[in-house]
Amino acid sequence: MLKGGCINPEIMKAISLCGHGDQILIADGNYPLDAKTGGAQKVYLGLTAGVPEVTQVLETLLQNINVEKAEVMLPEDGSTPEIFADFTRLLGGMALDGLDRWAFYGACCEPKVRLAISTGEKRVFANILLTVGVA
Numbered sequence: 377m378l379k380g381g382c383i384n385p386e387i388m389k390a391i392s393l394c395g396h397g398d399q400i401l402i403a404d405g406n407y408p409l410d411a412k413t414g415g416a417q418k419v420y421l422g423l424t425a426g427v428p429e430v431t432q433v434l435e436t437l438l439q440n441i442n443v444e445k446a447e448v449m450l451p452e453d454g455s456t457p458e459i460f461a462d463f464t465r466l467l468g469g470m471a472l473d474g475l476d477r478w479a480f481y482g483a484c485c486e487p488k489v490r491l492a493i494s495t496g497e498k499r500v501f502a503n504i505l506l507t508v509g510v511a
């Protein structure tokens with residue numbers, strides 16, 4: 377077993393093949409990953425409802441990649457999902473770019489989305505689309 381960081385072989389292979397500008401989706405458990413991620417490699421991490429959380433996966437990926445942009449799905453009612461504060465904290469204060477639900481789905485179906493990870497996250501609107509930066 378790898379002694380540190382991510383130990384998932386599918387994720388480690390996929391992120392090692394990512395380059396500057398490629399994108400990675402980390403989705404909550406309600407996101408329709410099979411239908412709304414185009415040709416991205418799909419990894420289903422969900423074990424139980426709540427496990428793992430999107431923030432756990434984000435924290436792990438950040439041990440291996442730099443992120444230059446982060447896009448999130450915005451609720452129609454204009455509210456701010458609680459998890460956005462966690463995203464900002466983990467991303468060192470980076471501003472989150474908001475997309476409405478259908479624009480977010482469209483962005484996640486683009487060819488530059490190379491990896492899509494489904495989680496057990498129970499919080500709604502807890503999706504984040506990362507753009508890989510330069511190491």
Ligand SMILES: C[C@@H]1O[C@H](O)[C@@H](O)[C@H](O)[C@@H]1O
Nearest residue numbers: 404406407408500501502
């Ligand atoms: C309405 C939204 O649909 C998305 O696909 C989900 O990922 C969100 O959590 C929310 O339920």
